[in-house]
Amino acid sequence: MKEKIQRNIFNYFSKNGINNFVGVPDSTMKYFIKEGLEQKKILITTREEEAIGIGAGFSMSKSPTIIFMQNAGFGNSISTITSLIQMYEIPLIFIIGWRGYKKTDAPEHLGFGKIQNQLLKILKIPFKVFSENEWRFYCDWALNNLEKNNSCALIIKREHE
Amino acid sequence: MNRKEAVSIIVNEIGDVPIISANGFISRDLYETCDKDKNFYMIGSMGLASSIGLGVALKNPKVKVFIFDGDGNILMNLGSLTTIGSLQPKNLVHIIFDNNSHESTGGQPTHTNKIKLEDIGKSVNYKTYTILSKKDLIFNLKKIKNQKGPIMLVVKVKKSKKISTRVEIEPEQIRKRFTNSLKLI
Numbered sequence: 326m327k328e329k330i331q332r333n334i335f336n337y338f339s340k341n342g343i344n345n346f347v348g349v350p351d352s353t354m355k356y357f358i359k360e361g362l363e364q365k366k367i368l369i370t371t372r373e374e375e376a377i378g379i380g381a382g383f384s385m386s387k388s389p390t391i392i393f394m395q396n397a398g399f400g401n402s403i404s405t406i407t408s409l410i411q412m413y414e415i416p417l418i419f420i421i422g423w424r425g426y427k428k429t430d431a432p433e434h435l436g437f438g439k440i441q442n443q444l445l446k447i448l449k450i451p452f453k454v455f456s457e458n459e460w461r462f463y464c465d466w467a468l469n470n471l472e473k474n475n476s477c478a479l480i481i482k483r484e485h486e
Numbered sequence: 487m488n489r490k491e492a493v494s495i496i497v498n499e500i501g502d503v504p505i506i507s508a509n510g511f512i513s514r515d516l517y518e519t520c521d522k523d524k525n526f527y528m529i530g531s532m533g534l535a536s537s538i539g540l541g542v543a544l545k546n547p548k549v550k551v552f553i554f555d556g557d558g559n560i561l562m563n564l565g566s567l568t569t570i571g572s573l574q575p576k577n578l579v580h581i582i583f584d585n586n587s588h589e590s591t592g593g594q595p596t597h598t599n600k601i602k603l604e605d606i607g608k609s610v611n612y613k614t615y616t617i618l619s620k621k622d623l624i625f626n627l628k629k630i631k632n633q634k635g636p637i638m639l640v641v642k643v644k645k646s647k648k649i650s651t652r653v654e655i656e657p658e659q660i661r662k663r664f665t666n667s668l669k670l671i
Contacts, residue, residue, distance in 0.1 A: 371565025378534035378566070382506070382541015385526070385665045408530025413661040
C-alpha cells in the first residue's frame with residue numbers, strides 16, 4: 326500500500342476516535358506506523374499477545390484502540406483472542422499485514438498466508454481486505470463495528486517485493 | 487504464609503482499588519476473600535495480567551492499579567516487564583505471588599528457585615521488594631503507599647492444601663462491572 330494512503334489511514338483513525346495504536350511492526354504497514362511514531366501515538370510491544378492485553382486494559386477503560394501486527398503474530402494470538410477478547414466481549418480493531426499473499430514473498434510467510442482468511446472465518450472475526458482506492462470505506466466499516474462493541478479486522482496485502 | 491493469607495492482608499491494606507488478577511488459583515483466592523466490582527478476574531489468557539494492568543494503569547492515572555500475578559504467569563510474559571519498565575507508570579503496583587510452581591495445574595516447578603524475579607524487576611527499572619513474612623508484607627504495603635511506581639512486590643508463598651472456589655461470575659459480567667467501576671474513578 327502506498328505511503329500516502331497508509332499515513333492517511335493513520336490520521337483518519339486518529340481523528341475519528343481511536344486513541345491508542347498498539348502492536349508489533351510489519352513491513353506491510355511501515356508508513357502507517359511511521360506516521361504514528363512521528364506523532365508519538367504508537368506503542369510498540371514485545372509480542373502481539375502483549376499488545377492485545379494492553380489493548381484490553383485500554384478498551385475496558387473506554388479508550389478505543391487499534392492493535393496492529395503481521396499475520397504470523399495473529400497466529401500467535403489465537404488463544405488470547407478466544408479467551409480474552411471474545412470471552413469477555415472486549416472490542417478492538419485489528420490491522421493485520423497479509424504476508425504470503427503472493428507466492429514471491431519470503432518462504433516463512435507462505436504457509437500462514439494461505440490459511441489466514443480461513444482462520445479469521447473460523448474465529449468468526451469479521452474482516453475486510455483493504456483496497457487502496459476506497460480506504461475510507463474500510464476505516465468507516467471498522468469504526469462502525471467498534472461503535473457497536475464488535476471486534477473486527479482489516480487486512481493489508483503485501484503486494485510488492 | 488500461603489497465598490490466600492497474603493491476598494487477604496493485601497486487600498485489607500489497599501482498599502477499594504482496581505485489581506487485575508491472573509488466572510488460576512490467584513483469582514479464585516481473591517474472589518473468595520474479597521469480591522468487588524473493581525476486581526478483574528482473568529479466567530484464561532495466562533501471562534497477560536501485567537499487560538492488561540498496564541493498559542488500565544495508563545488510562546486511570548489518578549488511582550493505584552494493582553496486578554496480582556504469579557511466578558508461572560509472569561514468566562510467560564517477561565517482555566511485558568520491559569514495556570512497563572520503559573513507560574514507568576507511576577500508579578502501577580505489580581504483586582507477584584511466588585510459590586515456585588504452577589500450583590493450579592498440579593504444582594509443577596517453575597524456575598524461580600534459581601532465577602530471582604526481583605533481579606529481573608530491578609534491571610527493568612521497577613522498585614522491587616521481596617516479602618518473606620506477613621509482618622514484611624504489612625510493613626511494605628504501608629511503605630509503598632506514597633511511593634511512585636512501577637513497584638514490584640515478590641511475595642514468597644507456600645503451597646496450600648485448601649483450594650478456593652471457582653469464580654462464578656460470567657466473564658461478560660466481570661468485564662461490565664469492572665468497566666463501570668472505572669468510570670466512577
